[in-house]
Amino acid sequence: MCFSATANFVGSGVLGAVGVVTLTKVKHRRELLFAALPTLFAIHQFIEGFVWLGLDGTLSPAVTHNMGAAYMLYAQGLLPFLLPLGVLLFEPDGRSRRRMLPFLGIGVATGLYILWGLAAYPTQIYIRENSIVYVNQATNYTIVAAFYLIATCGSLFFSKVRAMVILGTANLAILLAVTAVKRYAFTSVWCAYAAIASVIVLVYFWRSSGERPLLYARSSWG
Secondary structure: OOOOHHHHHHHHHHHHHHHHHHHHOOOOHHHHHHHOHHHHHHHHHHHHHHHHHHHOOOOOHHHHHHHHHHHHHHHHHHHHHHHHHHHHHHOOOHHHHHHHHHHHHHHHHHHHHHHHHHHHOOEEEEEEOOEEEEEEOOOOOHHHHHHHHHHHHHHHHOOOOHHHHHHHHHHHHHHHHHHHHHHHHHHHHHHHHHHHHOHHHHHHHHHOOOOHHHHHHOOOOO
16 A cells, blocks of 8 residues: 555455455356456555565565565566456357457556566565665656556457446546656556455456356357
8 A cells, every 4th residue: 555564464354354245256167367466456455565664664675675676576577467358258148358458458468578677677576655665777667557457448348248348437537647646656656445345346346246157158259
């Protein structure tokens, strides 16, 4: 979260509970990756709690660096690939899944570039106005942010599942708000509030648990 280690750890616990309940509502293997997103966000927020502890001087610089690297690995390197892949797998028919392929391709390319940047250049991590700032000179460009946005939100907007569109709208609204208010701490703040928005995933899985097996039973790639 964008306030303290305690906020991160508490938030992680709440999201972990949301994630566990969401996973119990999975009815088909295609749903598993998308249903796992709240749990992955919970782990992500838990990791940032240790970044806070390191920046506060509780942990060693080496541990702080490793936790920061792990946080960035998921936030920037893996999420632009995992999210469109989760949406693609979730889609009910071949036509709608094919619509996700461009977003998945953009996500893979963006993720690979960011992973290269994170490996090739050091990432600065520091606190500014109660938020953690992550700066990497290879990834701190508007064009990279644009491709990241297309990969993580675009696939949601083009989904046939209404809950996906709602989640995409929530994430885009959060992104625009964060950009306007705390652009310097975008990675930390957006990931925190996107994690909170993943409650939408739980609501969808909870309400549609009786419908989804039939939906997937009738679907095929072609």
